[in-house]
Each structure stands twice: as structure tokens, then as C-alpha cells.
Amino acid sequence: MNVHDSERIAGLLLDAGYTQALEGSEPDLVVFNTCAVRENADNKLYGRLSFLAPIKKQNRNFQIAVGGCMAQKDQESIIKRAPYVDVVFGTHNIGSLPALLERSRIEEESQVEIKEALEHFPSTLPSRRHSAFSAWVSISVGCNNTCTFCIVPALRGVEKDREEGDILKEVRALVDQGVVEITLLGQNVNAYKNGGFASLLRQVGSVDGLERLRFMSPHPRDFTDDVIAAMAETPSVMPHLHMPLQSGSDRILQSMRRSYRREKYMGIIERVRAAIPDAGITTDIIVGFPGETEADFAQTLEVVEEARFSAAYTFQYSKRPGTPAATMPDQIDDATMADRYGRLHIVQQRISEEINDASLGKSYELLVTENRDTRTPDFRLVHIPEGIDARPGDIVTGRITQAAPNFMVAGEVGSVRRTRGGDAHEARVAEIGPEPIMIGMPSLAKLKLIHGS
Numbered sequence: 001m002n003v004h005d006s007e008r009i010a011g012l013l014l015d016a017g018y019t020q021a022l023e024g025s026e027p028d029l030v031v032f033n034t035c036a037v038r039e040n041a042d043n044k045l046y047g048r049l050s051f052l053a054p055i056k057k058q059n060r061n062f063q064i065a066v067g068g069c070m071a072q073k074d075q076e077s078i079i080k081r082a083p084y085v086d087v088v089f090g091t092h093n094i095g096s097l098p099a100l101l102e103r104s105r106i107e108e109e110s111q112v113e114i115k116e117a118l119e120h121f122p123s124t125l126p127s128r129r130h131s132a133f134s135a136w137v138s139i140s141v142g143c144n145n146t147c148t149f150c151i152v153p154a155l156r157g158v159e160k161d162r163e164e165g166d167i168l169k170e171v172r173a174l175v176d177q178g179v180v181e182i183t184l185l186g187q188n189v190n191a192y193k194n195g196g197f198a199s200l201l202r203q204v205g206s207v208d209g210l211e212r213l214r215f216m217s218p219h220p221r222d223f224t225d226d227v228i229a230a231m232a233e234t235p236s237v238m239p240h241l242h243m244p245l246q247s248g249s250d251r252i253l254q255s256m257r258r259s260y261r262r263e264k265y266m267g268i269i270e271r272v273r274a275a276i277p278d279a280g281i282t283t284d285i286i287v288g289f290p291g292e293t294e295a296d297f298a299q300t301l302e303v304v305e306e307a308r309f310s311a312a313y314t315f316q317y318s319k320r321p322g323t324p325a326a327t328m329p330d331q332i333d334d335a336t337m338a339d340r341y342g343r344l345h346i347v348q349q350r351i352s353e354e355i356n357d358a359s360l361g362k363s364y365e366l367l368v369t370e371n372r373d374t375r376t377p378d379f380r381l382v383h384i385p386e387g388i389d390a391r392p393g394d395i396v397t398g399r400i401t402q403a404a405p406n407f408m409v410a411g412e413v414g415s416v417r418r419t420r421g422g423d424a425h426e427a428r429v430a431e432i433g434p435e436p437i438m439i440g441m442p443s444l445a446k447l448k449l450i451h452g453s
């Protein structure tokens, strides 16, 4: 979600006359698009800001802007801690960034703009996409759930769904530009228009020319069987489901205010696998939530064994001030948390390795990416070695020749299918050169000002 927001920030700034600063050149502007989900993001931001402070001292025209969830959370206090920051903009204020930068240049004063809520989904913001053939499309922002560990609803607000017509318009425009893979984004995609997600999936999935459709993330509470049917019956929908588990213990799920239980979660997985036998299931798990006992943790391990996730994004519980869980009794000490995290990691690594090993010798259709790290249709990481005559954006049939827990290698490539995605990539390289726009971890967009005040 944040990376896509960075694309929107970059799109706005490019529209306002900025250009990308290439690696090695001195940028006139650095924008931090921050995340507040985990505590260490705070520390990272202030570390990076202090790194830029001397540059700011030497060059009065150099500007720094901080946006995203931390800006929404800390607001004025960012300027107190780092007074040389020019602009702080909230999660609902992306559209104002160019004007805020300009005002800060003219008034020679820091600008802070934080809106508490969004009236409508900001459908009209431009976007500078990281790839010519693969794109994210937001279907909603915000979340109506109240998970006790999560700071997202406080920072991103209540759920605002985007109009179906606007989503389809954006998808069609992207496909016309050569995009062949789209991922629909939302904090809780299944809540889209109260049960409207299956129909949206079918409609987007049948847009002519779209080869691959993915989505993230659904919430088990709102997961309905019509979504499984839409996944199974729409050929462009990839056989992958990323569905956060968070804990295998019903007691902890209740305390997390996650309104499903282990049985419901496992039931969804069973029905997905019955309808889509080759589906890959991935998940998110938090260990060390307040009050988690060894018996609760053992239940998480049991579910992991039973569910056989191809990958699990595991996290040690991170206390976020302002959330109900932050003040719960029985906070888990760091050593216990690290121990459980390590044990869960070992179990999941073994399962991931078993699943990847079973793919040795099998062939998959793979969408070639710029760095040749791509995904199987069921979302497992595959590396395509150099020396294969395929352009990023083309689709190849790759045979798996090497497998490890976290990646596989497609050492033999059979057919290469040239796609409009490959054409779009070639056209983009001709336009802006091979340097990809600098968006991604850690969501830092560097742009150079070529005109303006």
C-alpha cells in the first residue's frame, strides 16, 4: 500500500515539473513515505533525517518532506524533533504535497498538513508506476476493523471504497498502456462494498488483455464462498491467496479482536484448495501478543503444520502506543518472543522447503521482471538466470531446477511468449532509460526539481 502511495507521490511531483534524480546526482528534494506498523520504522526515519541535516544546512534550496502513517501519527512533533523538515503531510494529504513544498519555499517555513479523514477515495491522483507491465490498483483505503494491535485505522481512517466504474476505468487504461499484471489493493478487500468483491474480481478479471490478476489482503471474517468461486472461474485470477492468520489460538484471536476463529480460517483454506487444487496460501502471523502462553503458541504451530502455507510473514509483536494491546497486561518479554519467533521460523522454513522441493522438474508460466526475480502463479519466488532471450514483461515457461525454502531457480526455459507487457517495457526503457524509478524499500522517492520557484 505504501509503495503504491509512493508511486502516487512520484506521479504528482512529476506532473508538477519535477524529474527523477538518478543515482549519484544530488537531489533537490527527498520525500520519505513512512510506515508506522512497527516501532523500528520510527527510529529509521529519525536516523535518516539526521543524515540529511548537514546537506540541508549547506543548501537552503534542498527540501525534505515526510508523509505517510508516521506523519499522520506524529504530526507537529516531527518538526519539533527535526526542525529542518520542510513539509509534513498526512495520509489523506498526498494531493497537497506540491503546493505545500512551494508554500514552504516561498514562506521559508515548515508546513504541516494533516487531514483527519477522507471524504472520497482520491481516484484522480496521477501515478508514476514502478513497472511498465505490472501495477497496483487500490480498491479501498482505510479499515473498519478494530484489531487491538493495529494502528492502521487510527492513521488511515475508516474504509472508503472506490467506485467500481473508476476501478474498471483505471484497469482498462493500464491494460491499454501494456500492463499485463494487476494487484488489487485494500486493507480488507473482502469488505469492498459489503460483499461486492467477488463481482469486482470477475469484472476486473475479464478485462480483455489482462493476463494476471492478484489481490491483497482479505480478512477471514468477510471471506465468502462467492470469492472462491470467482477466483476459480476467472482464468486471469492467479491461484494464490494471502490471508492473515495472526494467531492459531482462539483465545488470542479474541483478544486481538480478530472476529474469526481457527476453525473458520481452516475451513476457508480447505474450500479454496478444493476449488483451486494448485492454490498457494500465504499468511501473516504475530508471535508474542500480550497474554500469549506457550499453549497458545503451540496452537499457532499446529495451524501452521496443518495449513501448510507456502510462506508466512512472521512478526514479533510490536507495541504501538494508542492501540488497546499496548496497555494489556502480560506483555511478553523479548527473550520469549524471540524464542517463539525462531521456533515458528524453523517450522515454516521446513514446510516452505518441502513445498518448493516438490516443484523440482515442474514447469510454470513466469512473467519476466526487470531483475529476473519473479513469482510462480501461486506466488513463490523464482529466479530466472541471465542469458534467456526474453524481455521483462514477456511470459516464459520455466522449469524448476533448484529449490530452497525461500526461492527457486528456473534453470531451463522452454517457450517464450512475447506480450504487450514486453513491448511496454521496451518503450519505457527507450523513453527514460534502463534506470528504474527509485521507489521501493524503504519507500524513498528522490526527485529533482527542474522548474518552479
Ligand code: SF4
Residues within 6 Å of the ligand: 143, 144, 145, 146, 147, 150, 151, 152, 153, 187, 188, 219
Ligand atoms: S483488519 Fe485489523 S490488522 Fe488489518 S488494517 Fe484493519 S485493523 Fe489493522
